[in-house]
Amino acid sequence: MERTFNLWEAGLWLLIALTLLPRALREPTPRRRVLLQLSVVFTIFGVSDLVEARTGAWWEPWWLAVLKVGCGALIGLGFWRYFTLGRQSPPMKPFSREEK
Numbered sequence: 001m002e003r004t005f006n007l008w009e010a011g012l013w014l015l016i017a018l019t020l021l022p023r024a025l026r027e028p029t030p031r032r033r034v035l036l037q038l039s040v041v042f043t044i045f046g047v048s049d050l051v052e053a054r055t056g057a058w059w060e061p062w063w064l065a066v067l068k069v070g071c072g073a074l075i076g077l078g079f080w081r082y083f084t085l086g087r088q089s090p091p092m093k094p095f096s097r098e099e100k
Contacts, residue, residue: 009049010053011046013042014042021039024039034085037078038078041074042071051064
């Protein structure tokens with residue numbers, strides 16, 4: 001049961017990572033950098049869940065626990081930076097077929 005949950009969770013984190021990429025392309029440069037970094041961190045977090053599915057525990061081996069805590073901290077910091085920059089940056093440009 002836990003193995004299946006970890007596999008689904010890994011898929012969710014990887015999906016979030018893939019979702020952040022096109023959004024990053026529409027953002028101003030400072031926010032783009034943050035979203036690209038978040039995409040990498042979510043990818044690593046997803047891979048850590050694949051390892052967890054194999055080992056059966058998030059704390060075994062020891063470096064997996066360090067990796068997961070680090071990813072969680074970076075995700076929190078990344079979203080904090082993204083929303084802080086949002087108050088300072090112009091709004092995001094929407095995709096459109098028509099150029100004005």
